[in-house]
Amino acid sequence: MKILVINPNTSESVSTLIQAEAQRSASPGTEIEVATAPFGVAYIETRFEALVGAYASACVAAERHGTYDGVVIAAFGDPGLHGIKELIDVPVVGLTESSLMTAATLGQRFSIIAISPRIKAWYRETVERAHLASRLASIRALEEPLRDIGSVQQDYAARLKALCNEVVDDDGADVIIIAGAPLAGLAREIRNELPVPVVDGVSSAITQLEGLIRLAPKKATRGSFAQPPVKPNQGLPEPLERLLSSGKTG
Amino acid sequence: MKILVINPNTSESVSTLIQAEAQRSASPGTEIEVATAPFGVAYIETRFEALVGAYASACVAAERHGTYDGVVIAAFGDPGLHGIKELIDVPVVGLTESSLMTAATLGQRFSIIAISPRIKAWYRETVERAHLASRLASIRALEEPLRDIGSVQQDYAARLKALCNEVVDDDGADVIIIAGAPLAGLAREIRNELPVPVVDGVSSAITQLEGLIRLAPKKATRGSFAQPPVKPNQGLPEPLERLLSSGKTG
Amino acid sequence: MKILVINPNTSESVSTLIQAEAQRSASPGTEIEVATAPFGVAYIETRFEALVGAYASACVAAERHGTYDGVVIAAFGDPGLHGIKELIDVPVVGLTESSLMTAATLGQRFSIIAISPRIKAWYRETVERAHLASRLASIRALEEPLRDIGSVQQDYAARLKALCNEVVDDDGADVIIIAGAPLAGLAREIRNELPVPVVDGVSSAITQLEGLIRLAPKKATRGSFAQPPVKPNQGLPEPLERLLSSGKTG
Amino acid sequence: MKILVINPNTSESVSTLIQAEAQRSASPGTEIEVATAPFGVAYIETRFEALVGAYASACVAAERHGTYDGVVIAAFGDPGLHGIKELIDVPVVGLTESSLMTAATLGQRFSIIAISPRIKAWYRETVERAHLASRLASIRALEEPLRDIGSVQQDYAARLKALCNEVVDDDGADVIIIAGAPLAGLAREIRNELPVPVVDGVSSAITQLEGLIRLAPKKATRGSFAQPPVKPNQGLPEPLERLLSSGKTG
Amino acid sequence: MKILVINPNTSESVSTLIQAEAQRSASPGTEIEVATAPFGVAYIETRFEALVGAYASACVAAERHGTYDGVVIAAFGDPGLHGIKELIDVPVVGLTESSLMTAATLGQRFSIIAISPRIKAWYRETVERAHLASRLASIRALEEPLRDIGSVQQDYAARLKALCNEVVDDDGADVIIIAGAPLAGLAREIRNELPVPVVDGVSSAITQLEGLIRLAPKKATRGSFAQPPVKPNQGLPEPLERLLSSGKTG
Amino acid sequence: MKILVINPNTSESVSTLIQAEAQRSASPGTEIEVATAPFGVAYIETRFEALVGAYASACVAAERHGTYDGVVIAAFGDPGLHGIKELIDVPVVGLTESSLMTAATLGQRFSIIAISPRIKAWYRETVERAHLASRLASIRALEEPLRDIGSVQQDYAARLKALCNEVVDDDGADVIIIAGAPLAGLAREIRNELPVPVVDGVSSAITQLEGLIRLAPKKATRGSFAQPPVKPNQGLPEPLERLLSSGKTG
DSSP: OEEEEEEEEEOOHHHHHHHHHHHHHHHOOEEEEEEEEESESSSSSHHHHHHHHOOOOOOHHHHHSSSSSSSOOSSSSSSTHHHHHHHOOOOOEEEEHHHHHHHHHSSOOEEEEOOOOOOHHHHHHHHHTTTTTGEEEEEOOOSSSSSSSGGHHTTTTHHHHHHHHHHHTOOOOOOEEEEEETTHHHHHGGGGGSSSEEEEEHHHHHHHHHHHHOOOOOOOSTTTOOOOOOOOOOOOOHHHHHHTTSOOOO | OEEEEEEEOOOOOOOOHHHHHHHHHHHHEEEEEEESSSEEESSSSSOOOOOHHHHHHHHHHTTTTSSOOOOEEESSSSHHHHHHHEEEEEEEEHHHHHHHHHHHOOSSSSEESSSSHHHHHHHHHHHTTTGGGGGEEEEEOOOOOOOOOGGHHHHHHHHHHHHHHHHHHHOOOOEEESHHHHHHHHHHHGGGGGGOOOOEHHHHHHHHHHHHHOOOOOOSSSSTTTTOOOOOEOOHHHHHHHHTTTTOOO | OOOEEESSSOOOOHHHHHHHHHHHHHTTOOOEEEEOOSEEEEEEEEEHHHHHHHHHHHHHHHHTTTTOSSSEOTTTTTTHHHHHHOSSSSSSEEEHHHHHHHHHHHSSEEEEEESSTTTHHHHHHHHHTTTTTGGGEEEEOSSSSOOOOHHHHHTTHHHHHHHHHHHTTTOOOOEEOSSSSSGGGHHHHHHGSSSSSSHHHHHHHHHHHHHHHHHOOOOOSSSSSSSOOOOESSSOOHHHHHHHHOOOOO | OOEEEOSSOOHHHHHHHHHHHHHHSSOTTTTEEEEEEESSSSSSOOOHHHHHHHHHHHHHHHHTTTTTTTEOOOOOOOOTHHHHHHHHSOOOEEHHHHHHHHHHHHHOOOEEEOOOOOHHHHHHHHHHHTTTTGGHHHEEEEOSSOGGGGGGHHTTTHHHOOOOOOOHHOOOOEEEEEESSGGTTTTHHHHHGSSSSEEEHHHHHHHHHHHHHHHOEEEEEETTSOOOOOEESSSSSSHHHHHHOOOOOO | OOOEEEEEEEOOHHHHHHHHHHHHHHHOEEEEEEOOOSSSSSOOOHHHHHHHHHHHHHHHHHTTSOOOOOOOOTTTTTTHHHHHHHHHHOEEEEEHHHHHHHHHOOSSOEEEEETTTTTHHHHHHHHTTTOOOEEEEEEEOOSSSSSSSHHHHHHHHHHHHHHHHHHHHHHHSSSEEEEEEEGTTTTHHGGGGGOOOOOHHHHHHHHHHHHHHHHOOOSSSSSTSSSOOOOOEOOOOOHHEEEEEEEEOO | OOEEEEEOOOHHHHHHHHHHHHHHHOOTEEEEEEEEEESSEESSSSSHHHHHHHHHHHHHHTTTTOOOSEEEEEEEOOTTHHHHHHHHHHOOOEEEHHHHHHHHHOOOOEEEEEEETTHHHHHHHHHHHHTTTEEEEEEEOOOOOOOOOHHHHHHTHHHHHHHHHHHHHHHOOOOOESSSSSTTHHHHGGGGSSSSEEEHHHHHHHHHHHHHHHHHOOOOOSSSSSSSOOEEEEEHHHHHHHHHHHHOOO
């Protein structure tokens, strides 16, 4: 089984974190390939940045189409996730979606720990898109500007752990989601020091995607997740153009 | 890895269906044990019957505690699921919860196909408890009284397939959930004849539970899924009494 | 008119509190009988404990069936309430449901005062089941471990009153619900010292049940509150078995 | 105990229907006085008509203040209900609010049977104001223009019964609310011919109001149901002016 | 184009504030006429006061019918807005509705700044009626009793600005709505000192109403915003009576 | 005042329709410039196509930045709208958002008429993003494959009018939104033949944008609609890169 993990951020340092946690989470026999967005911003925090990351991720997914059994969109906030699900004929998951699903089976209410105040609106709207906002106990975030996106975990370890305790004690969270690719792997480090289960986006996504690939769901040929109807298009990268013209929709 | 699958219905014929689909879905190396509820009704369709099945399932989970790495409550409607999650220190999943999570990653709106009109209210309330009612396109059910709970799939194959098509065409479902232990395995049979992905409770539950066991979430010691506080109790079966007195809550 | 009040907790001291407030609230001519759960825990705070209390309450309701005109499930959180409504052919009410309905006619937003932090999740979910969470201003609870479940009112009088004022001033509650059988009767004691109406579960339940009995609603013979369909069952206490087999459903 | 029942419609024939059902529902010792709105329209179906009925009802409630222990606003849609609750220091209930509360204790989902298509929007918004729209299975209404508002029950008996059956069979209602003062008493006539409990606004209101009066809730002195703050006013009927100036708010 | 602005409060000083901001906001060629409620209270803060203001506003709108191209109900809380929309055959807008629509196009979440704690419940319910409560970040209000309704802006300038900053920093508001006719024009004064867009009810209403008048929507002849059906009425002011009898509904 | 109207579809024929209706709707003195997406698909119907249109629209908005006072994203579904609002320092509106706001001031519930079944999911999710799904009466669509995107209005005139009547009579819509750039201007043609107000996306957007530009809201410097924080980016078109680096966020 081969999984393509797309980092919609352009930071190679974040890709390295993602790669490491993906590898640790994968079953024996699962091959992981991480691809970094060829264009966009270093780390996505806003709707506009996500809009760019969505298109970049779609381009990557199209370009490598045929070489993988499933795709992870590896930014919390899931840029382009639903659109890419339409386009691609194998399972596609995102870090937020996977984290929410894992958290939802471990408890009733969950909180999200994030790396910046600005990122909170985008995360909340992603939870709303999943219709799970009423199970969201809170989103808490680091307040200071980040020194280095590649070393957030080390630089703010104590503060991140404090936030985790606050969401349990003050906000009533049953489960903690540590959000964002730059925090990939942190949950694994600190989970034994925390009073409730801790969910990591990358390991949730890899685990759930492996499960989905084994379940082998059929690609929709009707309904809103079938491939977009074949129609005139222009100015698109060739791999996108080819997928859109493949006409698999029934 | 060993998984205990509890059938909250008392029908052995349903246990057989569950066992077969669980076995087909399990990874190599996963051991499946199916236990049938020692008391209750042949197949649960109502809130009252679920109340009995919840207690029966809790008794079974407590009795075999220590012999498994995870538990599946194998009736759609998930009798007792959240309570049993408090009690038990390894992951516990239910057919509805697992199906909803699988469906939610395969599309935005889903419909449920059920075996009787009476069962619809209980299913809807289970979806509401997951706060996913606004993503539920519809619940459609067989209308006739069932001939035999063990042969529903054979007896109503054509009607069930027709219902599946109706929820896609008329209700806007992106994903179909074929609900209820008596229908375990049907999705596997007919999925290639249907225009959207089809979710089966048993295979979703086994797959997700395997994933959760691999993720190894910590048992909560605070929050609402920690073990119930130690306090006086009476009249309980010894295994329940012992678990409640084990005092693991921090 | 005879009302059976079932205490799903096993504490006789709590039954005594319930009995006293029920008696004070009942109209002349109403006979009150309080039955304590024969098995379960001293006081229910969690979903698991409620699951046990639900089954215990159902057993009591079935055992005494034919001797009463209505039933009160006398634990806030209403263990088993909806299931027992299916089973029984006379009105059945619960402390939470009755309190919510009384509160909803006295104001638009209400808060709940509870005896322990752990109990808050179970209460919130009970309010959600009534679809009234958007009118819930807050749930506030005593923070300390209780000295004695039978003397909570005396031991924490000042703190409970302070919580009542906080929900009005800080949370915007129009009405205060003092929740939980161990606090039965407290509302009556302190209501003149508080700035908004105060609702007590036991007196609300008795009053509303008397009203329902006078309105004499027909037992449903269709829909989701009809008796469960007659079908094979096993291992149930004889009174439950007999009710399930009575076949009154049309 | 004396109850003032205000008919916000100007039709005396409707007042007669209300009076009859109120009398049938009242406990021995309850005195019922019905007052017809001195201005407004014959029967309220729209938001504008309700706006007029609200002011008319407030004028009546103020004028007779001091002569009653509780008030019923006797039009489904509850014109002015929440405002009048602020003004008056004894319990005030409405037909919709009471019906919803009764229905909510008899089942989980309910439907409303109404006398005209136009009235449906106003009813739905009243249910929304109670935050219970997600428990509303449907509103179904007579389609034809009414011959005579005082004889709707006789003129459309068969059609009304048919609508009742439709909401159970097609919409999944557990409970039927027969709405509107012109249908007062119909539920009592036909309830034995219907498969689920049937709720009547007038009898629900009388019964619940009697209960509330016995519970003797304190008039709020803080929060949003305290009396409006004393401030300059002008051009108001003297009884309104006097109540507004009484300054009871703490 | 001529716009009638109805001040549902009886304070002429508030009408003066409204008039000034309406004039500043109007396009060249728009004529503004402000009418003060002939009866009611000095400034509306509660549901009861709004009930009176609704009727007073309806009377004014009816009396001047034929002399205007559109109406503004110029109290935040929009007393009588939906009813008056039924009655009148040209566009009618309210301060809250207009502010919400403007805010909803400037950001995703908004907060409301209000002049008194008591007014918050009425405002929240107005937002709920628009079904936008889930986009409401918070309502914050001046806490002290007002010295003079005509000089609130001057008397509490610093505190109002502080509240504006709090809703951005603490509540996550993207947009600030400065609510209530007594604050008309304040947004214009302080908007350059605040970090997010600030919405004023009067200027939003005038601007949107001008746009609606230009779009020239047809008056509904079916559905719930058609004129109320012609039917017997009594005791109404002659202009209301005439409009209700004009029988334009199809 | 100069308005840039971006057609996220690549069809020039649709741009022509948009241009015509925009011109008809604009005030004297408003200059309209329509720009067609340089890449993407002929007409957007799905999430994936919207993802591409979002990026294309952002590129156009950035490229022409400095030449306009406001932007219309002229596809129903508003591709990229919220992201582009972050990026751009003048008001940006979309067809759906504008239509919803106009509809919301003309009635309480609205329906959407659309050009294809496939497009319905994308529209519903756009309404959900505005949190207005509970006011959406229905979405109805043409069922047949379109002959020519530029002549939909002519080809399906009768069917579109029939759909408009159905949403009023069967779904309870107070207002009809005729959705999608290919239908631009149709509302103007048929509004006098329909029983409720009809909303057109293009004219709503132009009218509201003119109003917003006159209100002159400040660009946010804090909160989630401030410009994205300055940070490393790569591979972006120069105009996007320049805007992202302009560092206006406070």
